Amino acid sequence: MGLFKKMFFHKGKKNKQKKQVSKKQEQLGQSKNVPKGDIEKSLATNIDVIKETTGNSSDIIVRVIKMGREADITAAIIYTEGLVDDLTVKDFLIESAMKDTNEQNLENPNLALQVLKEKILPIGEVKELDCWEDLFTNLMTGQTIILVDGVSKALTANTRGGEKRQISESVTEISIRGPKDSFTETIRTNSALIRKRIKNPNLWLESMKIGKVTQTDVAIMYIKGIVNEKVVEEVRIRLKRINIDSILETGYIEQLIEDKTFTPFPTLFHTERPDVAAANLLEGRVAILVDGTPHVLLAPAVFIQFFQAVDDYYGRFDLSSALRFLRVLIFFISLVGPAIYIAATTFHQEMIPTPLVIALAAQRESVPFPAFVEAMIMEVTFEIIREAGVRLPRAIGQTVSFVGAIVLGQSAVQAGFVSPAMVIVVSITGIASFATPAYSIAISARLIRFIIMVMAATFGFYGCLMGILVMVIHLCSLRSFGMPYMTPLAPSIPANFGDTLVRKPIWKFKERPRLISQSNITRAGEHQRPQPPDHSHSQNENEKGEKNDS
Incomplete structure (x- = not known):
């Protein structure tokens, strides 16, 4: 009787633990209806799985086409309406797959998939997929999926596009003399705006996805050789440690990676101006870009940084x-x-x-x-x-x-x-x-x-x-x-006092902040102070020449 009670209690405890684990997985967004394993060979089965998984959503477009000289190979082009560039999908994918394959002798479906990847599709980025998780991840981020009947693999083509806000003037950070462009809600646009200002191959970008449900694109940007590698590694560790179902704005990231939570002061700096982000990258900071928000996080941050306006560096x-x-x-x-x-x-x-x-x-x-x-x-x-x-x-x-x-x-x-x-x-x-x-x-x-x-x-x-x-x-x-946080006031670094309560001339900015960038602190050469020519000396020479001529 005691043994039975023990077994019953142990079984109940196991079931309770399983329920807790299952509940925890659901809370983290690990949805049970997403299929696991490899893609099937049957095109009809694959289409049914995609429709069932997405709940027959009307914005998931499935276009079935015939390929080959004899039109004996069936394929499907699948994409999410609104996330793709319609012109690219219609002109470069559907039309190419239907017309250009008519001249090809496609002996089997595997050859058809290979021909599409290597000869037919003019899209720049085409990859092969073999599992359902990768397929749905790419489908929900604006990629177009190509499935061929009889092949247990899929092709994904980069067709991201759709409606997006145009680059406009910053609303929260007004500048009188500086540039008028600002970040948008598209992460690739934001990285491009920074690259326009820093045309250097040492400007590195590392991408990752955070959020079990949202699968938000997050990227860190830094200048190799200027940034402190320890800070970059710390940023990577803190971002990869995030285990949450959704990331909708940089505020989520900021609250999950900051050093101290119980403080009214911000320990990360955020901006929506590309020139501000570029200037901080040149000082050795790391930028954190999040898709879907026009704000970029900059780390590490110091207290005096929040009193610096962008026009401070554009004027006298x-x-x-x-x-x-x-x-x-x-x-x-x-x-x-x-x-x-x-x-x-x-x-x-x-x-x-x-x-x-x-x-x-x-x-x-x-x-x-x-x-x-x-x-x-x-x-x-x-x-x-x-x-x-x-x-x-x-x-x-x-x-x-x-x-x-x-x-x-x-x-x-x-x-x-x-x-x-x-x-x-x-x-x-x-x-x-x-x-x-x-x-x-x-x-x-x-x-x-x-x-x-x-x-x-x-x-x-x-x-x-x-x-x-x-x-x-x-x-x-x-x-x-x-x-x-109080650098360079506490600890005191006199060499960096020129950009704190007051701002020294640009020609005196010879070094980067010492505690931020430790590998390459020199950013200007010697003798940068303006030295106009001596007009009095040249005037005396002209007067002597006139006397000699007379």
Whole structure:
């Protein structure tokens, strides 16, 4: 009896484990209806398997044709409508297979498949397949499948095409002087845009597929000889470790490969500008391209990188340095603006000039809330208006944001909920958060701002300082693919200070960032500073010549 119970329990445990494994496979997208094994010889059987697997989907086109001089060999051309270039399929595949084979003496189906591959099909990339998994993978990515009756193999031809968005100007990263093209949702278009700027055979591209269900094309791009090979290997390891059913955007990749998850700061840089991606590749970074999104990830990333605008490198260094320093100052204002106002009016009134204290006290006489509650009301209201403006259609959203901010601010002051000074502080803080070039770092400031406001309401200026110190310590502890996040400030690398808070002249960019590129850090030769000719010397020689002639 005990043995029976033991066997029954063991069997039940095994069945439970099998169910858990099966359930896990389904969660990972390992669909049971995808056939395994090799392709059958019977064309009718193969067509039935494809139709059954795809659920007789109307966009899976199956065209049966006759080939050979005697039209005695049957073949099928199968493709997914909308993912292929219709002109290529009709003119170069179907027409070639039907007409050009009429002159061929195809003795058997195997010979027919070989003739199609080597002599008939003018497509550049034609491969042989012998298993169902490869067939469906190619079919669902825009390839055209050719099956011949009596052959247990298939041909796949690269006919990718279909509707895609044209290259247009970047919406989120505006440049006054730089190029106007931006990445699209097609991975091959994006890699081509980078190659147009870096015409070098050492620009390498490695492709892979991630996502059990979506089978998303992902590629890493780097410049061999400049990039740090350890970083490339780390990127490969982290990407291959991803085991998920779908990858729909670079945000999925970013969250699955970042060094630290519990941080408000982004540890990967993303851009939709090809010139920005090319410039970072030339510094030794690795680009991660994902099909279906116009954003490209760049690793490793550093904190100061999020304050660099593309126009900084297209204009004069003195103006660019002033603007970059202004951006860092703006980020600091957006971080601690309301907190300083709360601390000053609540704990440290003696630090405010007397006329200003009297004016603030007169404004706050009718306000029933303390400064902290007043600031929280205005900040939350401002965030609601901003989120509504982003989510609504563009024409309506801009109107709602502009009118809503004016109406609510004026109404709140007249109703006595907030003081005019608080409206000014919150408005300056909100505008400052818009001036940060990178949207991802601006969101971080918006989140940390509330924490520092709580610290200021509790401890005054000491709370503000404590919050900033904790944030700096946290920033110094972050890593991006093993590289310190605060490089080159911490650890300090004086040779790379010329591209941090200020930007040195282009003719002084002699070395790449040391911790990013360690194999080839030289990027400019000596004596690159402009040296115009000495006109005074040539003028003296001309005057001497005129005297001699006279």
